[in-house]
Amino acid sequence: xxxxxLKDLQILRRSPLQLVLLIAYPVLIALLIGxxxxxxxxxxxxxxxxxxxxxxxxxxxxxxxxxxxxxHDRVCRQVECVDVSSRAVAExxxxxxxxxxxxxxxxxLIDRLNSLGTLxxxxxxxxxxxxxxxxxxxxxxxxxxxxxxxxxxxxxxxQIASExxxxxxxxxxxxxxxxxxxxxxxxxxxxxxxxxxxxxxxxPAAMRPALDRVIRFATLARDNLDVAAPLIDRLAQPIExxxxxxxxxxxxxxxxxxxxAATLTLTFVTLLLVAxxxxxxxxxxxxxxxxxGLVSRSALLGEKVGLGMxxxxxxxxxMLAGVELFVGLDWSRFGLWLVAILAxxxxxxxxxxxxxxxxxxxxxxxxxxxxxxxxxxxxxxVPSGAVGATLYDxxxxxxxxxxxxxxxxxxxxALDSAGPGIxxxxxxxxxxxxxxxAIARLALRRFASV
Amino acid sequence: xxxxxxxxxxxxxxxxxxxxxxxPDEGQVSSPNGDVGWVPQQAALYRRLTVEENLLLFARLEKxxxxxxxxxxxxxxxxLAERRGDVVARLSGGNQQRINIAIGLLGQPVTLLLDExxxxxxxxxxxxxxxxxxxxxxxxxxxxxxxxxxxxAERYGQRLLVLADGExxxxxxxxxxxxxxxxxxxxxxxxxxxxAFVAFLHHRGH
Numbered sequence: 052x053x054x055x056x057l058k059d060l061q062i063l064r065r066s067p068l069q070l071v072l073l074i075a076y077p078v079l080i081a082l083l084i085g086x087x088x089x090x091x092x093x094x095x096x097x098x099x100x101x102x103x104x105x106x107x108x109x110x111x112x113x114x115x116x117x118x119x120x121x122x123h124d125r126v127c128r129q130v131e132c133v134d135v136s137s138r139a140v141a142e143x144x145x146x147x148x149x150x151x152x153x154x155x156x157x158x159x160l161i162d163r164l165n166s167l168g169t170l171x172x173x174x175x176x177x178x179x180x181x182x183x184x185x186x187x188x189x190x191x192x193x194x195x196x197x198x199x200x201x202x203x204x205x206x207x208x209x210q211i212a213s214e215x216x217x218x219x220x221x222x223x224x225x226x227x228x229x230x231x232x233x234x235x236x237x238x239x240x241x242x243x244x245x246x247x248x249x250x251x252x253x254x255p256a257a258m259r260p261a262l263d264r265v266i267r268f269a270t271l272a273r274d275n276l277d278v279a280a281p282l283i284d285r286l287a288q289p290i291e292x293x294x295x296x297x298x299x300x301x302x303x304x305x306x307x308x309x310x311x312a313a314t315l316t317l318t319f320v321t322l323l324l325v326a327x328x329x330x331x332x333x334x335x336x337x338x339x340x341x342x343x344g345l346v347s348r349s350a351l352l353g354e355k356v357g358l359g360m361x362x363x364x365x366x367x368x369x370m371l372a373g374v375e376l377f378v379g380l381d382w383s384r385f386g387l388w389l390v391a392i393l394a395x396x397x398x399x400x401x402x403x404x405x406x407x408x409x410x411x412x413x414x415x416x417x418x419x420x421x422x423x424x425x426x427x428x429x430x431x432x433v434p435s436g437a438v439g440a441t442l443y444d445x446x447x448x449x450x451x452x453x454x455x456x457x458x459x460x461x462x463x464x465a466l467d468s469a470g471p472g473i474x475x476x477x478x479x480x481x482x483x484x485x486x487x488x489a490i491a492r493l494a495l496r497r498f499a500s501v
Numbered sequence: 502x503x504x505x506x507x508x509x510x511x512x513x514x515x516x517x518x519x520x521x522x523x524x525p526d527e528g529q530v531s532s533p534n535g536d537v538g539w540v541p542q543q544a545a546l547y548r549r550l551t552v553e554e555n556l557l558l559f560a561r562l563e564k565x566x567x568x569x570x571x572x573x574x575x576x577x578x579x580x581l582a583e584r585r586g587d588v589v590a591r592l593s594g595g596n597q598q599r600i601n602i603a604i605g606l607l608g609q610p611v612t613l614l615l616d617e618x619x620x621x622x623x624x625x626x627x628x629x630x631x632x633x634x635x636x637x638x639x640x641x642x643x644x645x646x647x648x649x650x651x652x653x654a655e656r657y658g659q660r661l662l663v664l665a666d667g668e669x670x671x672x673x674x675x676x677x678x679x680x681x682x683x684x685x686x687x688x689x690x691x692x693x694x695x696x697a698f699v700a701f702l703h704h705r706g707h
Contacts, residue, residue, distance in 0.1 A: 054561045058547065058554075065549040065588070340545040340604070343522040344536075345562040 055346065055354045056361075059328050063362075073320055073366060078373055084312040095195055097130040098141040098153035098180075099123065107161035125206065126154065129199055138180075145182045152192050153180040154199070164207070177203075215283045223276050240273035302467035305378050310463040311432065312374065314395060317367045317462075318428060318455055321396045322403040322420045325359035329407030329491075330416040348495045352404050352488060359400030360393055367392050384465060387473060391465035395458030398480040401487035402454050408494030424455065431456040454483045503658025504647040507702065510664040512647035513542060516614045519645070538610030542617045544601040548590035552581055552600055555589060556607065563608040575603040579633065595626025599633060606637070613637060615646035619653060631657055651695045665707035 063070060101123060126132065133150050135141045141153035155178040163175040179196055183189035221228055225239020238246070247266045254262050301307070332338040332351070342348050371380060371388070403420065410416035431450040435443055450456040461476035504512045517523035519530060520539035546555045556575050560568035576582040579599040581592075589597060598618060605613055615634065619627045635657065638644045648654050654661055655675040663671035663678070671678055679694065686700040 054558055058550065058558050061554060062547060062549045335547055336541060336543045336545040337547065339517075339522045339541060340539065340559075341562070343520055343539055345559075 052346065052350055052354045052357070055341075055351070056358055059354075059358050062328075062331070063324075073324075073362065074369070076316065076319065076366075078369070080312050080316050080370060082373065084308055084374060084377075094129065094131045095151040095191070096133055096149065097126075097195075098135045098144045098150045099126060099132040100135050100138060100141050100153065100155045102158040103156050103160050104158060125203075126199065129202065130154075130195065138178075142180055145180045148182065151181075152196070154178075155180070212283050216280050219276055219280050219283065223273050223280075240269050240276065244269035244273060300469045302463055302469040306380075306467045307463055309371070309374050309378060309380065310459060310466050313367050313370055313392075313466075314455065314459040314462050315428060316370050317363050317392060317395050317458065318399050318424050320366045321359040321363035321399040322406070322424050323417060324362055325355045325400040325403030326407035326410065326416045326420045327413050328358060329355050329404055330410050330413045334412045342495075348492060352491055352495070355404055355407070356397060356400035356488075359403060360396040363396035363399070364389070364392050367396075380466065381468075384468075387465035388462075390477070391458075391461040391473060394477050394480045395454065395461055398454030398458055398483045398487070401484045401491065404491035405487045405494060408491045408497075423453075427453040428455045431459065451479075452483070454480060454487075457483065502643070502645045502660040502662060503654035504645065504662045504664060505649070505651060505654045506664035506670075507707065508649075509666065511667040512664055513616050514667075515664065516616045516645065516647055519612075520614050536608040536610040536612075538605035538608055538613040540602050540605035540613065540615045540618060542620060544594075544597045546589055546597070546600055546604060549588060551586050551588055552576070552592070553585040555600060556603060559604045559607050565607065565609075571607055575607060578606070578636075579603045593626065595622050595630060598622065598626075598630060602630075602633070606642075610642065612643040612645065615644060617647050617649065619648065619650070627653075651698050655694065663702075665702055665705065668707075670702070670705050670707070 063073075123132070133144065135144060135153070138153075138155060141155060144150045145153050157176065157178060160175055160177065163173045166173045167175070177200075181189070181192045181196075183192065220226075221237050221239065223240050225237050225242050228235045228237050244266055247262060247269065251259060251262055251266070302310075329352075332341065338351075341351060346354075368388075374380065406419055406423065407416050410419055427449060430446045431453070433443070433446050437443075438446065457476040457479035460471070461473050461480065463470060464473035464476065504515060506512055514523060516539070518525045520537055521530075522539065547558070550558070553572060553576070556572040557568055560571040560575075563571075565571040573582075576585055579596075579602075581596060581599060584592065584596070589600060592600070602613075602615065602618065605615075618634070619630055622630060631653075634644055634646070646658070655678075658675060661671065661673065661675055661678050662669065671681060673681070678698075682694070682697045682701040685704050686697055688700070692700070
């Protein structure tokens, strides 16, 4: 068998294009994945025009004013701002595609915000100019605007709640308060109650019931407003999310992305190589000569799967080494990496052998391998809940009979300790290896007779 | 021994059964003492490997004790020693066929099966091929070949087997076949042998 393996490697060496693709492909994948997961997600470019007059401030119920500074900074933390001088320029930039959208803060924005605290409230608004040239872009723009708006509303609500809370504290606990530059001392409910309590003995008995009612009112108001303060604070963000996962902890997203890239590389390299080299035996007419007494069909299948495992292992490790430049991988788990790669390669190689035994020549088997593996790999990445229950059951069934998903699960488990263990995926792969080798063995009978 | 017959006669099937690559529906094959070398109709070798690499691979698979020595022998036998480093895909059809036959000989067979070895070769290549095969036969190797070419069979086959639709119609020497053809198709007596052979097949219901 080793001589056949050597022969296949010699043939591979004689096929420079194939060899370059085998090496270039994982390197390219590694670079793309590395760049993608090692950098912050790119903020969309948004034209920003602030028409609000300088010095305008948002007033609070207490009479204080929110600092208007930082609006530009706050917005531009979420998006990449391109400052423009006028609406016309903003519109032109959006139309030309220089920016995803234009955000304009109208001159009356602060006035409208301030009107919320009056008897004649007006709805504050910001203007957004978009170029929804395709549905995907429109969706992205809408999502970004919604997110920006939600953050802005939350910020303002928190500021108002904070001011309200301070005002409430002043009413309860007392303190100094500035009105039109004049300092006013506020006694506060707490001090009011205690002052009245201390005055009570000096008040005539006939007036005490009335005084008691005032003291009770001040005490009740103080106690209840004490409770109201945190409530006002909660009003800014009344609902908090408490996430509870019913699944095992998941590995970090960047590790999962590396696992996907490594498994995709392994899939294409192993599947194409095993299927192609088996079909090559047919194309070269050597299959009958080999199996006419030189090697058994099982040994030939084993050699092809072994070839796929060897090359798949080398290429996948190269890819992981490339990704290491961008993402820190846990090399102490290298032993598990080897297990996952070899088991995945064996599963994918067995599937490749079944495809190779069924196809007539290298070209058709290459096409067949792509046609089968690419959609199945993509389907395997569809999460539950993303599609209807019935469709997901179909997808899950398809993914279960192809080795990509268990290979991905094994790779993910090997790369990171979070998440399910590697045992389940390895067992799944073992079952698929046996099944696909049996199919390949059956298909080889036809292979020999045609 | 030449196996002749029209298309679909079963020549390749017969040789494949003798080679052990196809199982017969019924009957049995008595193998000679020693290996049977099989050379399929289409060259069964790796076109991206060199002549030497092909021979060395099959010598190793045949478990020759000294594979490199066996390769040298085959290179000398085929007269392709100078082209040992050439990738097979660059060789002519005739030379590819010689390598194909040499691979069949690596197992040191007592019997060599050649399935239409001269198909696709020009007259010069064909002549060189038969010279090579005749040399093997003269050296003591039993050669069983199939062919469409009656004249080729008559010229190189010491014994001929005529097949048609899987049925054995004749087994004997070329001279005996001529007599049988003349005897059964007197009307074709004046024709060339190929025409008379076709009339013979027709007379036998094929």
